[in-house]
Every structure is written in structure tokens, then in C-alpha cells.
Amino acid sequence: MDAVFRALADPTRREILDALFAEDGQTVTQLAERFAEMTRFGVMKHLGVLEEAGLVIPVRQGRTKRLYLNPVPIEQVANRWISKYAARFTSALVALDQHITATEEA
Amino acid sequence: MDAVFRALADPTRREILDALFAEDGQTVTQLAERFAEMTRFGVMKHLGVLEEAGLVIPVRQGRTKRLYLNPVPIEQVANRWISKYAARFTSALVALDQHITATEEA
DNA sequence: ATGATAGGTGACCTATTGGTCACATATCAA
DNA sequence: TTGATATGTGACCAATAGGTCACCTATCAT
Numbered sequence: 001m002d003a004v005f006r007a008l009a010d011p012t013r014r015e016i017l018d019a020l021f022a023e024d025g026q027t028v029t030q031l032a033e034r035f036a037e038m039t040r041f042g043v044m045k046h047l048g049v050l051e052e053a054g055l056v057i058p059v060r061q062g063r064t065k066r067l068y069l070n071p072v073p074i075e076q077v078a079n080r081w082i083s084k085y086a087a088r089f090t091s092a093l094v095a096l097d098q099h100i101t102a103t104e105e106a
Numbered sequence: 107m108d109a110v111f112r113a114l115a116d117p118t119r120r121e122i123l124d125a126l127f128a129e130d131g132q133t134v135t136q137l138a139e140r141f142a143e144m145t146r147f148g149v150m151k152h153l154g155v156l157e158e159a160g161l162v163i164p165v166r167q168g169r170t171k172r173l174y175l176n177p178v179p180i181e182q183v184a185n186r187w188i189s190k191y192a193a194r195f196t197s198a199l200v201a202l203d204q205h206i207t208a209t210e211e212a
Numbered sequence: 213a214t215g216a217t218a219g220g221t222g223a224c225c226t227a228t229t230g231g232t233c234a235c236a237t238a239t240c241a242a
Numbered sequence: 243t244t245g246a247t248a249t250g251t252g253a254c255c256a257a258t259a260g261g262t263c264a265c266c267t268a269t270c271a272t
Contacts, residue, residue, distance in 0.1 A: 082184050230255105
């Protein structure tokens, strides 16, 4: 799960995920073209990080490689880590609401 | 939101959040004692990153500083970013289920 | 006032990371 | 087979990040 957090830390990598979300199964070259501010090699390095985190699944097809988004690790992070804090968020909201209500009554 | 992702990328920082989750309002020294593998300065740098991301709220009290967990940015990341992929996860499960069902029927 | 305690700052070092490039490999089309 | 296309690798570089330390400031207790 550490790899997932680290992979998500970079804005370019999140953009890559977004691009795959919009159109799944793009090739490396297709993706690289979307990131004109960077060379193909930069994009490939980011893809390597994303693949290592299991967020992107590569499928070789002849001389091309299609990249597929895998949302499962994100879902796991959400369930095993984020949900814990989200619960606290909810209780914080409840506490705030109670505070406001109490203040209004006073 | 970029700051939040970057802050969450480091395992030590996630541990700090966990420590505050377990006991909110700890002081810098208290926290530093929990991370014996690191000096107080290392912990303070991490705290700086967490504060900048709004994940930790500092409250000065005399010569001590109490750190409070703020789950709101995490909740925002969950809602504005993760939920999008979680939805795809669900649809992927549905697709998988349909595939299995279809295979079983064949 | 004075010492002890809690925290802060800036310089500094090292390892990692983001990024590029030259070059190599594999596949396809003619 | 030969040239073009798609991707891969390793060296390399600059910037950033994690971490430590010497030193400083502010507050508290006596």
C-alpha cells in the first residue's frame, strides 16, 4: 500500500490515471503525446511507478503496449486507510453541529 | 490537494497521523518520543509538511504546541478524487460477476 | 534572575526522484 | 530484407526530500 501512496503523490501520475480513466487501454505513445511538456521517457518512468503500485496493468500487443487502469488498489486504500479518518470526519461534523445547536440555544 | 497527496506519501507521516488518531492533541515532544528511530528534528519536519497540507492543526499553549488531527482534507481527497475510481471499481466487479455468470452458464 | 524545558531555524549532507538522452530491441509493412 | 514504428535500458544530471546538528528563542518553576 506504500507503493500506492507514493505513486499517487506525483501530479503527473495522477494525470496519467485520469487520462486512462477517460480512455482506457491507451498505448505508451498515445499517453506520451498527451504530455507534451515531457518526453516519452519521463512518461515511461511514471508508468513504471504506476505499474509497480498495481494501479496500471500493461498488456503487450505486438509491438505496442496497452495500459489499463486498475482501480482496486485505490479502493483498498480507501477502505483500509481513508475510511478510518472519514469516520472521524463525520464525528467531527456531528460535534460541530452539536456545538452550534448548543450555542444557538444559549 | 496536491499537498495532501504528497504529505500522505511518506510512511512516517502516516504513522504520525495514526498516532494522533489514537491520541489527539499530543505535543511535539510526546510525538517525537514515539519515533525513537528519528530525532525530534526529523519529526518536526514531517509535522511541517502535515501542517502545510492542513492535515494537522497546531495549537500553541504556553511553551508547548498541541497537534490536532484534521481529517477534512482526507475526506476531500476521498470525495473529489478517490470516489471517482471507486465507482469504476464497482463497475469492474459487476463486469467480473457478469463474466463469471456468463462463463458458468456456458 | 536563572536554570531547565519546549519548541524553532538554518546550514548541511545524502539518498531519492523526476527528467533527458544515446542507444538498443522487437515488431510490422512494403 | 529493409526501413519505419513502438517500446525498453542504462547512464547521467539537477532538484528535491529525509534527516541531523549547532544554535537560538520563548516560557515556566524556583
